Amino acid sequence: MVHLLKYLFAYALFLTLSTPAIAQLEVMISGGFQGPYTQMLPSFERTTGIKVITKSGASQGSGPKTIKAQLLTGTTADVVILSREGLTELIAMNKILPNSDVDLAQVPIGLAVPAGNAKPDILSTKAFVDALVKAKKIVVPGSTSGIYLTKEIFPKLGISDQISVQITERGAQATTLLANREANIALQPSSELINVAGIDYVGPIPDSLQLIQTFAAAITTNASNLEGAKKLIEYLSSPIAVGPIKNSGMNVIQSK
Missing domain, CATH: 3.40.190.10 (Periplasmic binding protein-like II)
Known part of the structure; x- marks a missing residue:
């Protein structure tokens, strides 16, 4: 019996060490881009094999539920998605990886x-x-x-x-x-x-x-999955996003 238990333990350890860990990505998003994001997330996870953990926060404002407040109190995120106004605040606080921000859509x-x-x-x-x-x-x-x-x-x-x-x-x-x-x-x-x-x-x-808000995505300076973060932002800003963006009452960012 002891030998069997040792064997089972060794086999379980072997499976743990030999099975590659599933890549994970943490995203913190405000409500404005939630519609397209929710529509696109399943296909992103399926095609990349990356498991995304989604957290929520307001683009701006006061109180503990803003994205800024949560980042300041230690909540982790690889990618943030929020209004350009809120993102500008995070950039000024050095919470965003330089040149990682990408505009995704606009909305009235x-x-x-x-x-x-x-x-x-x-x-x-x-x-x-x-x-x-x-x-x-x-x-x-x-x-x-x-x-x-x-x-x-x-x-x-x-x-x-x-x-x-x-x-x-x-x-x-x-x-x-x-x-x-x-x-x-x-x-x-x-x-x-x-x-x-x-x-x-x-x-x-x-x-x-009217105030036309631009919603953008960016990588945080403390991102632990840099490659996964880049893939997600590329996916959300690709032609695949056009349908979900329009279905959510948003406007596609026009190419310059």
Whole structure:
């Protein structure tokens, strides 16, 4: 019996040492590019044999759930995917491998209402303002788009005291509130409003008020799987990404 146990132990050790470890890659992503990423990830893992561990964080904002805050407190990631505004902050903090950043897609700010509600006219600035004032309760994420709306657009329009704005840490929390009818309008990247259960996407806000966000990917300075990180970014920025990007309400980056 002792000999059998020794044999089994030795065989198990042999299998452990002789079987190549599955390559792993850690990604931290914000909500804006989540749609295309989720659609493309299975085929990337299948074709490369790389197992991807996905973590989530906001592009910008305050609190512990931003990508910046998580990296500063020791959360590991080989690749980050977030708005260009948030990425610029990480580059300034020397958290990004120089020249590793690649733009993936662009997206406008859009407006959504609870499923089944009447869709307001938002084609003109006046119509958009009227819709916000009439709605009263508005929800926005505390990231790039929400910062832009609350700090620039609402004051510019002079309606800050005519509307009630709830700011959530993440875009997914905003759409959950909208789906639960705890808000009448959500304003955030269109890619976070399309194909979301319980809400109806109305369209982009007027061009005169618009913020077109660019979402980009980059390799962190502490990346442990540099080659895998390069492969993922190449994959997400390849022609294969065109379909998923468009299906998520985003625009393909035009080649220069």
